[in-house]
Amino acid sequence: MKTNKTNKTNKNKPSPRLVHLGEAVGERLEKIYPNAECALDYRGDPWRLFVMARLSAQCTDKRVNEVSPALFAEIPDAAAAAEIPVERLEELVRSCGLYREKAKNIKESAKIIVEKHGGAIPDTEEELLALPGVGRKIANLLLGDLHGRGGMVCDTHLMRICGRLGFYEEGLKDPTKCERIMNPIIPMEKRADFCHRIVFFGREYCTARGNDCTKCPLNDLCAAGKKIK
Numbered sequence: 616m617k618t619n620k621t622n623k624t625n626k627n628k629p630s631p632r633l634v635h636l637g638e639a640v641g642e643r644l645e646k647i648y649p650n651a652e653c654a655l656d657y658r659g660d661p662w663r664l665f666v667m668a669r670l671s672a673q674c675t676d677k678r679v680n681e682v683s684p685a686l687f688a689e690i691p692d693a694a695a696a697a698e699i700p701v702e703r704l705e706e707l708v709r710s711c712g713l714y715r716e717k718a719k720n721i722k723e724s725a726k727i728i729v730e731k732h733g734g735a736i737p738d739t740e741e742e743l744l745a746l747p748g749v750g751r752k753i754a755n756l757l758l759g760d761l762h763g764r765g766g767m768v769c770d771t772h773l774m775r776i777c778g779r780l781g782f783y784e785e786g787l788k789d790p791t792k793c794e795r796i797m798n799p800i801i802p803m804e805k806r807a808d809f810c811h812r813i814v815f816f817g818r819e820y821c822t823a824r825g826n827d828c829t830k831c832p833l834n835d836l837c838a839a840g841k842k843i844k
């Protein structure tokens with residue numbers, strides 16, 4: 616029994632090379648983007664972050680920021696969202712795509728937040744994951760940004776870039792696996808900032824459409840970049 620436990624622990628422990636890579640990438644990104652802000656303009660309001668995170672699925676952060684003034688004028692809190700007709704909510708979030716599902720999730724979640732949590736966004740992973748439409752990505756974003764204790768937010772950008780950098784094989788599409796690999800590499804208190812900076816880096820240098828590795832400030836650290844050099 617003791618041997619199995621030890622093996623399991625070692626298996627989850629990242630190699631010193633990956634820990635060093637994580638530190639080096641984190642430090643470099645911090646220099647490039649000293650202000651690690653969430654791309655969603657939630658103005659420090661947990662309710663806004665909750666709603667905007669749900670809307671950002673398969674939608675750009677820019678679009679979510681654009682719809683938010685009109686949206687939060689009508690649903691400034693969970694109590695208002697629990698009462699608003701779902702058809703009106705659909706109209707307000709229509710341009711974010713998947714609007715029926717998103718409106719339904721927001722309204723149902725709002726009811727639970729009011730009835731079970733007194734109108735406040737829950738602060739445990741278990742309670743967050745119990746809300747309609749909330750998966751690990753949203754739960755990690757909320758726990759990380761609001762409480763400094765979330766897991767890595769493994770969206771398509773982070774998965775693409777961390778694969779190219781050499782944290783794992785390129786082309787990984789499984790967010791659960793990505794999180795399992797990356798969480799032990801990036802310390803919990805640094806994960807939220809790391810993920811926000813990766814989003815900005817992914818837009819500016821290492822995009823999904825293509826990238827010029829010769830101009831990339833992470834080139835010397837990157838597995839894919841080194842192949843091109």
Ligand code: SF4
Pocket residue numbers: 779780820821826827828829831832833834837838839840841
């Ligand atoms: S070197 Fe190229 S692949 Fe690597 S992070 Fe930079 S742009 Fe992306």
